[in-house]
Amino acid sequence: DAKTTQPPSMDCAEGRAANLPCNHSTISGNEYVYWYRQIHSQGPQYIIHGLKNNETNEMASLIITEDRKSSTLILPHATLRDTAVYYCIVRRNRDDKIIFGKGTRLHILP
Amino acid sequence: DTEVTQTPKHLVMGMTNKKSLKCEQHMGHRAMYWYKQKAKKPPELMFVYSYEKLSINESVPSRFSPECPNSSLLNLHLHALQPEDSALYLCASREIGQETQYFGPGTRLLVL
Numbered sequence: 001d002a003k004t005t006q007p008p009s010m011d012c013a014e015g016r017a018a019n020l021p022c023n024h025s026t027i028s029g030n031e032y033v034y035w036y037r038q039i040h041s042q043g044p045q046y047i048i049h050g051l052k053n054n055e056t057n058e059m060a061s062l063i064i065t066e067d068r069k070s071s072t073l074i075l076p077h078a079t080l081r082d083t084a085v086y087y088c089i090v091r092r093n094r095d096d097k098i099i100f101g102k103g104t105r106l107h108i109l110p
Numbered sequence: 111d112t113e114v115t116q117t118p119k120h121l122v123m124g125m126t127n128k129k130s131l132k133c134e135q136h137m138g139h140r141a142m143y144w145y146k147q148k149a150k151k152p153p154e155l156m157f158v159y160s161y162e163k164l165s166i167n168e169s170v171p172s173r174f175s176p177e178c179p180n181s182s183l184l185n186l187h188l189h190a191l192q193p194e195d196s197a198l199y200l201c202a203s204r205e206i207g208q209e210t211q212y213f214g215p216g217t218r219l220l221v222l
Contacts, residue, residue: 034209043114043200043213044153087152096141096166098211100152 003027004088009105018075020104022088025069030092033064035073037084038103044087047073083108113137114214116201122220125191131217133184133201142184143211144176145200153200159184160206191221 005023012018024033034049048055048062050071055062061074075082087103114135123129133142141160145153158166159178173195175187184201198218202211 032209038153041215043202043215044211045213046210049209096143096158096160097155099155103152 003090003099004101006086006088006101006104008102009107011107011109012075012078013109014080015077018078018082018106018108020073020075020086020088020106021070022073023070024088024090027068027090028092031090032092033062033068033071034089034091034098035060035062036087036089036098036100037082038087039081039084044100047086078106078108080108080110082106114201114203114212116199116214116217118217119215120218120220122222123188123191124222125193127191128187128189130188131186131199131201131219133186133203133214134182135203135212136182137203137212138181138205139203139212140181140206141204142178143202143204144184144186145202145213147198147200147216149197157186188219191219193221195219196221 032049032051035047036044038044048057048060050062050064064071085103085105087100089098117132143158144156146156147153155168156170157176162178173190177185198216200216201214204211
């Protein structure tokens, strides 16, 4: 079981913030939320992860609700190169298994 | 260098052929992975190697045989594959104790 629910596709205008939601209502206390993306014909790329605090790095921000049942990945200024499938994953820290769900196909519109 | 390389990029093989996929990383990562990805589907874990030893086999058919000859190399030996095994095969690596898995570009396999 992927244990996450994401919209199958989203559109976002170039230069705007892309907000990708993820529901993980059965998340356990020791499970982290991870985001990866896969650009067409490439391998998946790690974006960010978090436990309960909001996180930010050079690629994106991760906002996790206080009850941890959902989260949002924010790409602050989307570009055409951000067009990809974005996967939200929950797993225990350092657990070897990554179980990918169906992901959200994000289209950045010029 | 955060690169995982995979060869070949593309492979076409018959059902009676024997072939191998190769994955290499020089980041000193001691965990390495094989995933299979069918078209328009998410990647699915096949095998995990930790310190050159097989630690996870996700009930993969024996026609797929992984091998980790050293800490930088991971092979996937293929024999008597079926057309439904056609897919993108992804390799990944991770430093033990760190979170990030680094993926290679994949080998696109077509079984005729």
